[in-house]
Amino acid sequence: MVLKDLYDRFRDPKAIQALSKEIEKEAEKLDRTINIMEVCGGHTHTIMKYGLLQLMPKNINFIHGPGCPVCIMPKERIDHAYILAMREDVILCTLGDMIKVPGSKGSLQDARSNGGDVRFVYSPLDVLKIAKENPDKKVIFFAIGFETTTPMTAALLENAIKQNIKNMLFHINHVTVPEVMKELIDSRDEHVDSYNNQIDAFLGPSHVSVIAGSKIYEQFPSQYNRPVVVSGFEPVDVMEGVLMMVSQFVEGRCEVEIQYKRSVSKEGNLKAQELIENYFEKRELFKWRGLGNIPKSAWKLKDEFGEFDAEKIYELPKEEIEDHKLCICGDILRGIAKPTECQVFGTACTPQKPLGSCMVSSEGACAAYYKYGNLL
Amino acid sequence: MQKTITLSMGNGGIENQELIEKIIFRHIKNEFLERAEDATSLSEFKNPVFTTDSFTITPLFFKGGDIGKLAVAGACNDLAMMGAKPKFLSLSFIIEEGFNVRDFEKIVRSIKKELDINEAKVVTGDTKVVPKESCDGIYINISAIGERVKEFSQKNIEVGDVVLISGDIARHGASIFASREGIELENEITSDCKSLWPVVERLIKEDVKIKACRDATRGGVAAVLNEWAKAKDLCFEIEEAKVKVSDEVRGICEILGFEPFILANEGTFVAAVDINDSQKALEILKEFNENASVIGIVTDEYPQKVLLKSEWGTRRFLDMPSGEILPRIC
Numbered sequence: 001m002v003l004k005d006l007y008d009r010f011r012d013p014k015a016i017q018a019l020s021k022e023i024e025k026e027a028e029k030l031d032r033t034i035n036i037m038e039v040c041g042g043h044t045h046t047i048m049k050y051g052l053l054q055l056m057p058k059n060i061n062f063i064h065g066p067g068c069p070v071c072i073m074p075k076e077r078i079d080h081a082y083i084l085a086m087r088e089d090v091i092l093c094t095l096g097d098m099i100k101v102p103g104s105k106g107s108l109q110d111a112r113s114n115g116g117d118v119r120f121v122y123s124p125l126d127v128l129k130i131a132k133e134n135p136d137k138k139v140i141f142f143a144i145g146f147e148t149t150t151p152m153t154a155a156l157l158e159n160a161i162k163q164n165i166k167n168m169l170f171h172i173n174h175v176t177v178p179e180v181m182k183e184l185i186d187s188r189d190e191h192v193d194s195y196n197n198q199i200d201a202f203l204g205p206s207h208v209s210v211i212a213g214s215k216i217y218e219q220f221p222s223q224y225n226r227p228v229v230v231s232g233f234e235p236v237d238v239m240e241g242v243l244m245m246v247s248q249f250v251e252g253r254c255e256v257e258i259q260y261k262r263s264v265s266k267e268g269n270l271k272a273q274e275l276i277e278n279y280f281e282k283r284e285l286f287k288w289r290g291l292g293n294i295p296k297s298a299w300k301l302k303d304e305f306g307e308f309d310a311e312k313i314y315e316l317p318k319e320e321i322e323d324h325k326l327c328i329c330g331d332i333l334r335g336i337a338k339p340t341e342c343q344v345f346g347t348a349c350t351p352q353k354p355l356g357s358c359m360v361s362s363e364g365a366c367a368a369y370y371k372y373g374n375l376l
Numbered sequence: 377m378q379k380t381i382t383l384s385m386g387n388g389g390i391e392n393q394e395l396i397e398k399i400i401f402r403h404i405k406n407e408f409l410e411r412a413e414d415a416t417s418l419s420e421f422k423n424p425v426f427t428t429d430s431f432t433i434t435p436l437f438f439k440g441g442d443i444g445k446l447a448v449a450g451a452c453n454d455l456a457m458m459g460a461k462p463k464f465l466s467l468s469f470i471i472e473e474g475f476n477v478r479d480f481e482k483i484v485r486s487i488k489k490e491l492d493i494n495e496a497k498v499v500t501g502d503t504k505v506v507p508k509e510s511c512d513g514i515y516i517n518i519s520a521i522g523e524r525v526k527e528f529s530q531k532n533i534e535v536g537d538v539v540l541i542s543g544d545i546a547r548h549g550a551s552i553f554a555s556r557e558g559i560e561l562e563n564e565i566t567s568d569c570k571s572l573w574p575v576v577e578r579l580i581k582e583d584v585k586i587k588a589c590r591d592a593t594r595g596g597v598a599a600v601l602n603e604w605a606k607a608k609d610l611c612f613e614i615e616e617a618k619v620k621v622s623d624e625v626r627g628i629c630e631i632l633g634f635e636p637f638i639l640a641n642e643g644t645f646v647a648a649v650d651i652n653d654s655q656k657a658l659e660i661l662k663e664f665n666e667n668a669s670v671i672g673i674v675t676d677e678y679p680q681k682v683l684l685k686s687e688w689g690t691r692r693f694l695d696m697p698s699g700e701i702l703p704r705i706c
Binding site: 020050 | 557630632633686687688689690691692693695698699
């Protein structure tokens with residue numbers, strides 16, 4: 001089997017068009033518009049890139065969610081990365097487009113051009129090699145991401161311990177999906193109705209559940225009356241996921257369903273979960289950019305691994321930093337505003353000169369709207 | 377001769393002469409270089425076109441080419457895309473101390489081979505050696521003069537023109553990414569690096585009404601189409617499925633989260649052609665590369681935009697690439 005076989009079937013024009021017709025037929029039976037939040041920015045980009053919204057009936061509305069690890073990073077933590085990167089004895093490593101996101105001092109890209117040693121890696125395990133090749137430096141992994149990337153960071157720490165690598169440190173920013181979903185439903189404003197969520201259902205990201213299982217969403221149908229469909233990222237996956245969702249509403253069901261059966265189970269990857277439990281514990285609170293402090297929504301290193309914890313070893317500022325006052329990323333991440341409703345969208349805020357990280361990240365909603373245009 | 381480049385080989389003295397004689401002149405000497413003067417006097421051109429480019433690349437040797445081939449093809453292609461036949465080149469090396477002389481000779485051989493394909497000559501040059509770690513192996517700068525045979529220009533593009541592409545896209549960018557990051561594939565990707573004058577010459581000889589040509593180097597096909605769309609205030613409507621991408625390249629793009637449209641090509645060009653000549657153009661392009669295809673048309677529906685149409689009937693804009701190309705997080 002070649003890679004092509006893995007995605008070709010899931011971009012088949014006939015299958016996409018057939019699913020579009022099915023959704024339309026099924027949606028005619030709905031008595032109201034349903035608002036589906038795609039939690040993950042990856043889904044937002046699939047919907048925009050493949051133009052799937054153009055294939056949806058009018059009574060299906062997508063709400064873009066907070067599931068982008070770059071978008072939800074508050075400025076103070078990006079500043080931590082910047083401060084660490086500017087130390088002469090430090091090589092700061094991170095994943096992908098984290099290096100483009102502006103903190104209050106600038107982005108990691110700026111740190112690099114100001115002389116900081118910033119490197120992006122394809123896999124956290126690449127950091128091992130960098131640490132071995134630079135024994136006279138402290139190599140800090142600025143770890144970001146949801147359930148998907150957390151086990152890799154744990155594996156990196158496990159390898160560093162096994163191989164007795166002493167010059168590697170971690171700045172942990174791993175966050176979890178269900179807690180932020182709960183926050184979006186729970187947060188209410190008694191005085192401003194429009195500030196309350198309109199979410200009827202969630203499209204869950206498949207890669208999160210490959211690791212954590214579909215079980216992490218079980219509370220949503222039972223406690224919050226919101227169905228969840230765990231869906232893949234190819235166009236056929238998303239279309240099928242939406243069809244499954246609409247069918248639940250039509251049939252009066254409310255449950256967790258798995259569209260991405262090819263890799264997701266209820267239990268998930270137990271070995272990966274064990275790896276996380278071995279090295280990490282939940283933080284009491286973690287500040288999400290634009291959303292505020294959310295209880296138990298992020299991981300930190302267990303105290304016994306304090307010697308690897310850059311937050312413990314270095315003096316890093318604790319005070320919170322406000323976002324630009326014109327930026328409405330918080331409302332966008334919360335699903336109560338669309339990127340185009342922001343007055344600086346595409347003018348003062350562009351991918352080249354972003355005010356907020358939703359415009360920078362390759363998974364950000366603003367970036368998707370900017371990149372794929374206004375044909376929707 | 378020593379096996380590695382030394383600082384003294386750039387000092388203008390005996391060692392410098394030895395490097396020039398034994399490696400560079402051995403392969404690319406001609407009547408102009410033989411004069412060994414500070415500058416070269418050239419006969420007059422009827423319609424000269426002049427370009428310059430610097431080449432830095434990691435790795436220096438890649439599947440499908442090396443920095444030498446890339447430099448000559450790249451500079452000559454800039455001329456070919458203007459309808460000009462490449463004629464005379466300057467060739468300037470900046471070499472890092474300690475660079476392997478055998479590798480240097482391999483690069484010079486590639487230069488010679490590519491010069492012959494373009495029937496062009498190096499008429500002046502320079503060699504500098506810089507201390508270790510002050511450059512990344514070797515840099516090459518080339519300026520080139522050609523004679524314009526036919527005038528292609530983006531200013532000629534108009535509504536109704538047909539857009540063609542000379543081959544499958546993104547092979548150079550994907551192969552460099554794959555080799556730089558050590559991504560191993562069952563079928564290795566070969567860069568499309570090659571000189572385009574031969575195919576352009578054929579198109580001119582067959583009198584194909586070409587409006588504009590552009591090689592889709594850095595920024596890829598997305599950059600070329602967006603530049604044209606903005607320059608002419610027109611819309612380029614592209615059928616996504618008609619733009620061919622090899623399975624290997626698509627694989628790399630899937631793994632890293634890239635769009636093939638933004639990755640570099642070094643021997644693939646986009647052409648805007650009069651609708652009446654588009655079939656003739658396609659047939660000629662296909663003689664040189666079976667993956668050549670007609671990919672779309674020029675309209676005025678969304679001025680300054682490139683519109684991508686999917687096979688399942690949806691549409692979206694293809695944006696101008698920006699910033700560093702970085703792999704996705706999840």
